[in-house]
Amino acid sequence: MRTVIGVDLGGTNILSAVVNEQGEILGKDKRPTLAKLGATKVMLRIADSVHAASKESGLPWSSHLAVGIGSPGPLDQNTGIVIYTPNLNWHNVPIVDILQKKLHKPIYLENDANAATLGESWVGAGKDEKVVFCVTLGTGVGGGLVIDGKIYHGATGVSNHLGHVIVDPDGPKSSYGNKGILEQYASALGIVRLAKEIGLKPPTGQKTTPKTFKEMALDGNVKAKKVFETAGRMLGIGLTSAIHLLNPSVIIFSGGVSHAGNILFKPMYKEINARCFKTHLKGLKFRMAKLGDNMGAVGAARLAWQALNSSKK
Amino acid sequence: MRTVIGVDLGGTNILSAVVNEQGEILGKDKRPTLAKLGATKVMLRIADSVHAASKESGLPWSSHLAVGIGSPGPLDQNTGIVIYTPNLNWHNVPIVDILQKKLHKPIYLENDANAATLGESWVGAGKDEKVVFCVTLGTGVGGGLVIDGKIYHGATGVSNHLGHVIVDPDGPKSSYGNKGILEQYASALGIVRLAKEIGLKPPTGQKTTPKTFKEMALDGNVKAKKVFETAGRMLGIGLTSAIHLLNPSVIIFSGGVSHAGNILFKPMYKEINARCFKTHLKGLKFRMAKLGDNMGAVGAARLAWQALNSSKK
Numbered sequence: 001m002r003t004v005i006g007v008d009l010g011g012t013n014i015l016s017a018v019v020n021e022q023g024e025i026l027g028k029d030k031r032p033t034l035a036k037l038g039a040t041k042v043m044l045r046i047a048d049s050v051h052a053a054s055k056e057s058g059l060p061w062s063s064h065l066a067v068g069i070g071s072p073g074p075l076d077q078n079t080g081i082v083i084y085t086p087n088l089n090w091h092n093v094p095i096v097d098i099l100q101k102k103l104h105k106p107i108y109l110e111n112d113a114n115a116a117t118l119g120e121s122w123v124g125a126g127k128d129e130k131v132v133f134c135v136t137l138g139t140g141v142g143g144g145l146v147i148d149g150k151i152y153h154g155a156t157g158v159s160n161h162l163g164h165v166i167v168d169p170d171g172p173k174s175s176y177g178n179k180g181i182l183e184q185y186a187s188a189l190g191i192v193r194l195a196k197e198i199g200l201k202p203p204t205g206q207k208t209t210p211k212t213f214k215e216m217a218l219d220g221n222v223k224a225k226k227v228f229e230t231a232g233r234m235l236g237i238g239l240t241s242a243i244h245l246l247n248p249s250v251i252i253f254s255g256g257v258s259h260a261g262n263i264l265f266k267p268m269y270k271e272i273n274a275r276c277f278k279t280h281l282k283g284l285k286f287r288m289a290k291l292g293d294n295m296g297a298v299g300a301a302r303l304a305w306q307a308l309n310s311s312k313k
Numbered sequence: 314m315r316t317v318i319g320v321d322l323g324g325t326n327i328l329s330a331v332v333n334e335q336g337e338i339l340g341k342d343k344r345p346t347l348a349k350l351g352a353t354k355v356m357l358r359i360a361d362s363v364h365a366a367s368k369e370s371g372l373p374w375s376s377h378l379a380v381g382i383g384s385p386g387p388l389d390q391n392t393g394i395v396i397y398t399p400n401l402n403w404h405n406v407p408i409v410d411i412l413q414k415k416l417h418k419p420i421y422l423e424n425d426a427n428a429a430t431l432g433e434s435w436v437g438a439g440k441d442e443k444v445v446f447c448v449t450l451g452t453g454v455g456g457g458l459v460i461d462g463k464i465y466h467g468a469t470g471v472s473n474h475l476g477h478v479i480v481d482p483d484g485p486k487s488s489y490g491n492k493g494i495l496e497q498y499a500s501a502l503g504i505v506r507l508a509k510e511i512g513l514k515p516p517t518g519q520k521t522t523p524k525t526f527k528e529m530a531l532d533g534n535v536k537a538k539k540v541f542e543t544a545g546r547m548l549g550i551g552l553t554s555a556i557h558l559l560n561p562s563v564i565i566f567s568g569g570v571s572h573a574g575n576i577l578f579k580p581m582y583k584e585i586n587a588r589c590f591k592t593h594l595k596g597l598k599f600r601m602a603k604l605g606d607n608m609g610a611v612g613a614a615r616l617a618w619q620a621l622n623s624s625k626k
Contacts, residue, residue, distance in 0.1 A: 154560025155444040161557035178588040244474040247467025275491040
């Protein structure tokens with residue numbers, strides 16, 4: 001049996017999975033990242049998690065040909081260095097070198113959003129689709145693009161920043177100077193901002209989160225409904241621009257805010273249907289991510305398989 | 314000597330060029346399309362133009378291995394049919410079949426914007442660049458994307474519609490329902506619309522064209538300057554969205570409106586510099602197209618070379 005191990009390194013959890021060439025998970029480990037302990041300790045925890053997943057698979061260590069890692073970025077694939085990540089508070093961490101020394105396997109690095117998109121395009125909601133565009137509605141808004149089974153990196157590895165597409169040129173100013181970008185509306189931070197803007201507050205004792213506002217909206221709260229209508233409308237505007245540029249086969253949603261469901265997606269579809277060329281909507285599918293928690297690890301495993309197969313040639 | 318012949322079929326002119334594998338033009342013919350004569354006659358004119366370019370090259374007919382054609386679209390590359398083109402008033406014209414019978418060479422078809430981008434990426438302003446994004450500011454606003462030397466088609470061949478990126482969600486309504494799209498500002502039609510909106514009229518006896526308004530702006534006309542400021546600002550907003558999604562190496566401008574120069578590009582750069590992530594601007598080049606009139610024909614020739622080389626494998 002030939003396998004690889006995919007690792008999804010997140011600010012909260014490390015998830016490792018032993019994955020065969022068909023994309024099946026044969027063993028898995030999930031543990032808290034404990035980022036506060038610092039990079040050296042986190043690196044030990046990654047190695048421990050990889051070994052635990054291997055053990056759970058019941059396969060010999062030698063059956064794992066390589067390890068793929070999806071990490072928050074920005075990062076440099078060529079040097080194997082994570083340049084900076086606010087979630088982990090890392091600066092220039094040579095993750096590939098360090099893990100190679102601990103695990104004695106080839107290590108392949110990719111940013112987490114790209115790895116997740118690769119996972120969904122391989123065995124998830126984007127299986128057998130030519131152009132897969134993943135939209136993550138989390139703390140921010142992120143995107144990933146896989147074309148003919150390969151991750152699209154752009155010229156310098158910073159493509160697919162869907163959250164920074166302009167949806168209202170005179171909208172609120174972001175921290176770096178752009179105004180009215182999608183992230184200011186359709187992310188968790190955006191929804192909290194919209195709520196504040198119209199004076200929507202959570203019931204006493206409840207947290208100021210999209211989840212609280214979602215429940216208020218479902219209970220009929222007019223202001224809460226308005227917040228998701230605006231977020232959905234802006235998501236539709238941003239995606240209309242992306243659809244005309246990228247012409248994807250499928251758009252796949254993931255992330256906490258995507259669980260808002262119809263109160264978010266109904267206004268989004270309304271906007272897209274009113275604005276998009278019919279030729280661009282023909283055949284275009286909208287789906288929820290299928291791999292759940294495993295997206296990133298499965299995608300990191302796919303990355304390792306692709307690297308192994310291309311180096312064989 | 315091995316060559317191919319590239320043909321740029323336009324609403325106004327047919328341009329044919331004999332091109333070697335280094336991208337050098339060895340013979341050329343340009344003649345009016347005379348689209349009003351109908352598809353059958355235009356097809357004869359294309360064949361005549363190809364033969365004339367061959368003759369001008371002084372090379373034997375047998376040295377031309379294939380013919381590439383850049384045509385207005387939409388078109389279907391697989392069946393070789395031009396589905397519809399308003400400029401030529403064609404509906405479902407099987408251009409590849411017809412020309413194969415006339416010329417007895419393999420014929421390869423591509424839409425004109427993609428062919429032009431391929432030409433610039435091969436031997437023009439995008440030479441040796443990884444991700445080449447061409448922006449045509451003509452009657453409308455068009456885009457073309459070449460990644461690692463290959464045309465990006467999207468899922469169904471309708472990618473790179475830069476003109477339909479939303480720059481003001483509540484802007485004027487387009488004919489098909491979208492509102493505030495880039496084409497309504499930064500195209501020839503957009504500039505005429507903007508002029509009308511603020512009551513700018515050409516001097517008596519002069520035409521209502523971007524060229525007239527450009528001269529008025531250069532002469533200090535405040536309203537004319539304002540028109541180009543708005544067009545440039547909107548161009549900057551649309552390109553900011555495209556830059557964050559596509560992360561190009563180079564953006565190449567062509568088309569009549571692009572000759573407006575600084576009165577258009579200064580406000581564009583101002584907007585881009587104020588709005589783009591520094592990581593996305595790092596290394597990004599902005600250039601004017603280099604191949605001029607020959608863009609489309611040289612790109613169509615490159616298409617033929619790529620098809621010949623891939624079929625050899």
